[in-house]
Amino acid sequence: MVLKKDNPPSRGIHELYAQDASKADKLLWGRETNPLARRGFLTKGSLLAMSAAVGAAIPFAYLMPSGLIPAAFAEDEEPFTLEGKDGLIVLNDRPVNAETPAHLLDDEITPAKHMFVRNNGIPPVKEKIDPNTWKLEIAGEACENPTSFTISELKEKFKTHTYQLQIECGGNGRSEFVPSASGNQWTTGAVACPTFTGVRVRDVLESCGIKDNAVYIGYYGADTHLSGDPNKQPISRGVPIKKAVQDESLIAWAMNDEDIPYLNGYPLRLVCSGWPGSVSGKWLTKIVVRDQVHDGKKMESPSYRVPKHPVAPGTEVPKEDMQIIESMPVKSLVTFPKSGINHELAKPLAVRGHAWAGDFQVAKVEVSNDFGATWKMVKLQAPVNKFAWQHWRTELTFPEIGYYEVWAKATDRKGRAQPMVVPDWNPKGYLNNACHRIAVQVV
Ligand SMILES: Nc1nc2c(c(=O)[nH]1)N[C@H]1C(S)=C(S)[C@@H](COP(=O)(O)O)O[C@H]1N2
Ligand SMILES: [Mo]
Secondary structure (H helix, E strand, O other): OOOOOOOOOOOOHHHHHHHOHHHHHHHHHOOOOEOOEOOOOOOHHHHHHHHHHHOOOOOOHHHOOOOOOOHHHOOOOOOOOOOOOOOOEEEEEOOEEEEOOHHHHOOOOOOHHHOOEEOOOEOOOHHHOOOOOOEEEEEOOOEOOOEEEEHHHHHHHOOEEEEEOOEEOOOOOHHHOOOOOOOOOOOOOOEEOOEEEEEEHHHHHHHHOEOOOOOEEEEEEOOEOOOOOOOOOOOOOOOEHHHHOOOOOEEEEEEOOEEOOHHHOOOOEEEOOOOEHHHOOOOEEEEEEEOOOOOOOOOOOOOOEEEOOOOOOOOOOOHHHEEEOOOOOOEEEEEEOOOOEEEOOOOOEEEEEEEEEOOEOEEEEEEEOOOOOOOEEOEEOOOOOOOOOEEEEEEEOOOOOEEEEEEEEEEEOOOOEOOOOOOOOOOOOOOOOOOEEEEEEEO
């Protein structure tokens, strides 16, 4: 048993807002919401209620969009305890799914204990995993010479590479979609950026011979389906050959120079960074080279697919109008300070975090302390390698005491910025890259 606490946490205020944001506004604050006018609808009464709840005046209240849950209430749950993990919020215990509060992602390289866990099935029994006998099979109709490798054979036969690679679940941010999408109600913490060490997918596949008709790869892992049926896969996804053979796609046995943590895929995992985390197979046992788009479990609609064209919230989208998610969108996190801190008015506040943009690079990050009315450019570092997240930092001052929110907004090199509101609704709640917000009480 990995869990030490058994009742699942309630999402409280988030659930209320997910069901009906204007009702929640009215219920909690007496705030009248007009969906057409996003700002300026805090009545005197609702402003008093909200100020009382956050424990301070809200100097920029007139700029506060309606239907906005104050960030002060975003992280109100008790952390659970998971083996090898520290401070993660468990969203589900069968299968285990746990996310990382933003302030625990402050390290430039995510430590193992703070890497989120997204399981679709039941991991292989830990005691039965033997890295000395673990086999990786390379096969598939577009592979010339199907071959099987032990981990030490991989280490001997191919060059070892280390990269810092971000992995973000396609459903990160799902909790904010209205109407709500089923699945783990991730807030912002299904993302991490540790280093991975292993061999290139390209080197291994090329040694087995990639046929000219190869278009896709697919992975299989040693975890089992929730039903216990050994013939069913919990998940078997993949990427186009072009993505699989990029330099940074790895078959990895180490994370941060140690064994990959059990819950993150020990002893071997695939890492294809920049796309939904679901393409990075854990407990990796087999890679197939396909002459068609891989048709493994969770490749089919609506899994990890979004509508080809924007749809109205709540729309039922036919299969043929859905497409496979490729690169993840531009996004950022405020990892310091922790949301909800008190800060002295006289001092500048140091603020920092990370930004990433799937297959692309982040061009700039800006922050706001007035609900997005004005923005300040921050100092942004270059990534240490392609697919590593980029660190940013700045200092903020505040005009008077009271309740503030710090928002961060990243823009990628193609000029695409994070939206301040939840972007395109889609049936499964993927790709929410809305600005991250933290609460700051200036005293
Ligand atoms: N074998 C296997 N691989 C898997 C999964 C899984 O359930 N089984 N989950 C996928 C999903 S949806 C994500 S987001 C990432 C999460 O990686 P992590 O649990 O190491 O954070 O692993 C992917 N690889
Ligand atoms: Mo995921």
